Amino acid sequence: MASSPTTSFRGRTLSATEATGPTPPAGSVRASSGRRRVMPRAPRRSTSAKEDRVSTATLDEDVKWSQVQAVLNELEPDMDRDALLNLLLSLDSQLNKPFRSGKRNAALLRSLYRLLDSTDAITLVRVLKLVLRVTQKGATLSNACKLFFKLSRDETNDATFKAEGVMDILVGILKQADIQANCDALVYCCGACKNFTSNSDEAQVLLSSAGFVASVLGHLRACAHQATPTKEMINFMVQSTAVLRNLAVNTNLLTGLVDSAMIEVLAEVLHAFLGEKDVVLNIVRVYGKTTLQRKGREQLPTTVASDLMTLASNFQQHQAMCVRIFFVLGNMAAGDEELRQHIFEATADGTAVLGHLVAHSQVLLTKARDGAALDKAGKPSELQDVVIKIVRLLANLCISETAGPGLFQDTRLDVLLELLSDDVLQEQEELVINLAGAINNLSFHDVPDNRVLALRQELADVLTPHLLSSQMDLVVEVGRVFGNFSQLASVRELLVERRVHELMVVLLNHENREVSFIACGILMNLLTDAETRAAVEPYEFAESVLEVLDRAQHTDWQLAGTCCKCVWNYLAGWESDVTPTTRLEADHLLELHDFLGSLLEAPPSSAAEGLDVYSSEFEGVASHLHDVCGQMLEAAGINPDASQDSVADDGEHDLEPL
Structure with a gap:
């Protein structure tokens, strides 16, 4: 019996066996020594619809093979590049699935393998697409993925990968292949995806859109539950988690990653492989991005904190x-x-x-x-x-x-x-x-x-x-x-x-709200001491305070209230000054008095306008400070209501530092 024809693809031998249909059962004639018995003739069966379809499919395949064979006859490795690429495109349009005949598939593969010594990336990619359309098994699949990986290491091939839809092919392999039987191929498949997405937002979006994440998570979960994972499985986890790391860098993809099962699956892998440095480093880098989102943090299983601390000790x-x-x-x-x-x-x-x-x-x-x-x-x-x-x-x-x-x-x-x-x-x-x-x-x-x-x-x-x-x-x-x-x-x-109080006065009206708030808080404490109050330059302090209040009115009642507390402490003990206007000049006192009065007359009308903060942070201290300013003006012989008659004096207030 003649052996099946074989073809070699990158050093691995593949068998291409011709497919044959079932042999129909042989008819039999029953003999006897007596007179031949005449049996009634059975009615002829009509051809079934199924047989019609098989016959039509066979005829269609014969026609298609004739067309494909005509193109194969023209293929030569050393032919003009453009002509070769056009022939490959012609094959691509004609071949959407393998032939039913193993012999025809073998002949097709032999013709395609002759082109794999090319150095042209587009030629190689188009050949690989056709090879994988014929078969995705064994060494053929593994060697095709290796060649994709080799091509992906050269960034100049990225455009070819995009134009030829290589990401869809690789994700298709991930969806179809079994991790146990094809782990070697999947390692190179993910390696190609990793290289392709390492520096390109567009490539990351293409791979994500092709369905990479959903396709790879099932394989990762299978690896996590393996009692004795193989070296190839470890390599697969390194490459696949590296791709997820690349995708997580893209802020436009981050929400989709968080919404997937990725965080949970990676936690299972992390827990199972705490000693695999490259795997866990990739996972931690992914978590470095996903934990920037609240939902990404909420989805972390309870084991993650303990596992991360174990890693911190191990590494x-x-x-x-x-x-x-x-x-x-x-x-x-x-x-x-x-x-x-x-x-x-x-x-x-x-x-x-x-x-x-x-x-x-x-x-x-x-x-x-x-x-x-x-x-x-x-x-x-x-x-x-x-x-x-x-x-x-x-x-x-x-x-x-x-x-x-x-x-x-x-x-x-x-x-x-x-x-x-x-x-x-x-x-x-x-x-x-x-x-x-x-x-x-x-x-x-x-x-x-x-x-x-x-x-x-x-x-x-x-x-x-x-x-x-x-x-x-x-x-x-x-x-x-x-x-x-x-x-x-x-x-x-x-x-x-260290003269910090001088700097804080300058920073009071800083354009950065936090700086201004911090300066108010420090000054408020510093001004509880009489020595510090005496050291503050009155004019500069008054100008800064008025600027803060003007900027904070109606928008930041907390800052305005803290500023009032700062002034309150500054004015504490004013009664013992040589004149009531020693610390604040009369025009500053009047301006502060009138300004506080106007704010107290028109409080916010609702919580949406800040009524709660106004009531808790501003109203009380502002009202008392307004009254004290009025008392100081009166002590200086100035009518505090000269410019605003609507604000009444509630009585005297003896200031003590807050």
Whole structure:
């Protein structure tokens, strides 16, 4: 018996066996020694519709084969490129599925394989499309995916991939192929998708639109539940999660990714493969994007926090991994109390976070002393970025009102002061901003032996210079710390000694609302001391206050109310001044009196206009301040109602600092 014809595709041998139809049963004649018995003739059966269809299909295939064969006869590897491409297009239009005859398929494949030595990308892609239309099995599928992968490594082929619809082909393979039988092919398939989407928003959209995410998640879930995954499965997970990482970078695709089952499936893979560095790094990078959205955080299974902390311990020396782990945990802790509780459970009430902070900070401090805290370009090192992300996580955890006292009493918090005291690191703006944020949040928890509050004098000393920074983001974060710390007399003395009160007066009417609000808050505390009140320059203070009130009226009652408290403290004890207009000149007093009166006469009419905030933050202090201004004017012999008769005096008010 002759052997089946074979063809070789990239070193692998494939069998192409001719398909044959079923052999009809042979007729039989029954013989006997007697006279032949005449049997009644059976009626002839009419041809069924099915036979008609088979006959028609066979005829159609014969016609189609004749057309295809005519084109195959013209194909030559060394023929003119344009002519070859046109012939391949002709084949593409004629061939929409394999032939029923294995012999014909084998002949077609042999003709196509001869063209695979071409160096022209378009030729190769069109040949591969035809090959895969004939068969997607075994070595043929694997070698086709390998060649797609090889082509994808050259960015100049991206346009060809787009024009020829390669993404649809690759996603089609993912939908059809079995992960057990075709894992090698799927590795190269996803590798090609990864290369194609690495630097192009358009390519990412094309792949997503082709249905990549839904197609790959089933395979990933199957891998996660494998008791003994093969090396090829690990490679598949590396490549497929890398594609998801590329797609997650595209903000236009992020919502769709979050709405899919991706977050849950990746959590299963993460939990099952905590030791596979490349796989988990890709997953953490994906989570770094999805956790920026509330829904992306809400969909995280409860196991994720614990798994991420395990990774942080397993890969403590892998800084790229740690940066992303703590970034994701920081996102989780930023806006969801339930997720904070998961992190507390995974970190022994947050104390494990301090362990990582100290470990990485000590290395950073050593490098800073050795002059190696920055990279070769003079930018913050990856190690510094790890410390920043851990500090941010700590700050976000401290938002929780249920955080245990052990976190705030831990002496390892002293490392925050060490970082701020380093001559090199105190120049690193992002690090200082995050340190200030953590210190501020830690200081709000009134627990015995709060370590940050115990160190506030030392912390204030190293933070004060940053209030004079030209970087307003830094001023705001450090200012928030002093809004709390400046309640301590020794800290207020330090700030006045450094002339911080002068800067705060200047910043009162800063265009940045947060800067203005922080300046009001610090000044409000500083002005509780008579020495500070005496040091404030009256004219500049009055001008700044009036500008703040003018800008805040009707739009920001909280800022306006804080500004009034600041003025209230400034005017405290005015009765003992040489003249009633020592601190504020008469025209400023009149202007402030009239302005407050007009705001009090026309309060917001509804909650939508800010009535609640007006009532709680502004109305009370503004009313009292308005009355005091009137008393000061009267004491100076000036009629406070000369310009506004509608505001009545409710009586005298003896000012005490707020």
